[in-house]
Amino acid sequence: MSKRIDVKDLNVYYGDFLAVEDVTINIEAKSVTAFIGPSGCGKSTFLRTLNRMHEVLPGARVEGEVLLDGDNLYGHGVDPVTVRSQIGMVFQRPNPFPTMSIRDNVLAGVKLNNKKISKGEADVLVERSLKGANLWNEVKDRLEKPGSGLSGGQQQRLCIARAIAVEPQVILMDEPCSALDPISTLAIEDLINELKDQYTVVIVTHNMQQAARVSDRTAFFNIAGTGKPGKLIEVGDTHTIFSNPVQKATEDYVSGRFG
């Protein structure tokens, strides 16, 4: 239940502005790939092109190919909704639906699409998803309470449970820990380690230690200056990127000499 992503010569635009230039990268199935780089270098923008969330913003468009197990996401006649149901996403700030209970938040992907599901199946799905997000023991007695009453870290794990409840092939995470404290961050990182047994995980992070801890492969993005497009500088095994990178810019960044 996981697919690989191959990106070929991808250019990302906001209107006429070229935000990310010429990215070619292969993301392996059942592994964790981390995107690192300074602020504004386009790693989040690039991540959002991987499930066509990018085009939600007015004027945003892409050129190039993103292949999910060989199928082009940007091919003619591809419905972005189909793409997004296969490639889930977790956002920077936890965003559970405030009108829904914890249980309904987990079932949101099913219920919002008006799919019929029996109560028994729903119970199984809720328990499996919350267990998958390491949240079950903390919320099993208050599933009917609103999701917004949870702590920030719990809310973020609820969002992960919500994402895996629709059984995606790939999970994208856009700085999932940047609004969380170290304990909650640790809980999410442990969770990412477990998720990669089943899913392809792509994570954007500002925290290089986090990239080193959780990822198998790391991609370094950089930007030449304000107004210039972001570029993929180097991608490789996390160990190689952090200990023996090919590019000078990568070495400078991971060793803390800039950025």
Add this chain to the structure above:
Amino acid sequence: MTSTLTPVRSKRSALTKGQLPKYAPYAVLAAALIAGAAILALVGFNAFGWGIVSAILFAVGLVSWSAAVEGSRKAKDKLATCLVVGSFLIALLPLISVIWTVLVNGIPGLLAPGFMTTSMNGVTGVFDNKAVEEGAPVIGGIYHALLGTIQITLLATVISVPVGLLTAIYLVEYGEDGRLARAITFFVDVMTGIPSIVAGLFAAAFFFAVVGPGTKTGAVAAVALSVLMIPVVVRSSEEMLKIVPNELREAAYALGVRKWRTIIKVVIPTAISGIASGVTLAIARVIGETAPILVTAGFATSINSNVFSGWMASLPTFIYTQILNPTSPANPDPSSQRAWGAALVLIILVMVLNLGARLIARIFAPKSGR
């Protein structure tokens, strides 16, 4: 260990010296009231002037005392406090006065037997003359007008809410600030400023042209009122939809939910409390309209429960005609008693609607807490 505590001085410490005593405002108020009464006694006493003069004396006295004892910063603070509280009282005065007058004048009408349950059908000047001259009970009531107001307003709401809400959804979710969206926003703003009589004339002229000359029914009035309601509903719903965080929309998209489902199941439920209270306030805004109803629904003295045919009464037009054309021109008191009673009912309706809006907002509000 030796105790190094300084004894606590009960009265004045170095930190609290140079302050006015706690009783200062009350003392100044008492002095101002007495002095005010004395000044007014010279020119002829009246309560309103007494209040004004005392308020000015109080402000001057307290500020100058404070300036003498506490210094200019505290004095300015006291002056600002006096101005703020004074403005608040002035703003409150008309409201309290209106409610008081309507209560005093309206309660006898409201308590008259059959006031809420009968119409004015068959009530002539003869009965009113009898009521004044022989002390017979004032008969006749507002049942037909209440029914008309409720039906017309309900129909106007049924027309305006879908139109207004869908317009707001277009503006926020689909318009993308394009040329059409900006044009709609502009015309909605223009519509907000339309005088209500113009809306009435529009509806009357429209139905005269489409259905036939002289078409005056409750439905025509409802159309006139919805012309007034739609811009209010659009504006309030638009603001409410705008403050729904974009993250919630993205969260739904990322789960593979279509845009229209996201709007129906995520965006609107999140904003529903604000939308509902906006709609209720829009209703409260048009329920008291008089002019557009006079030109569109005419006036009736008997019960007409069909909004689609025949003239229809409403509370504002009832008040208007009872005051302007009393049932018995020789003895207008019973008519004015009925008018005040109807005014009280109208105010109660608006108040109930406002409370309803708060209740709705609370019921639908996104729940928080653990």
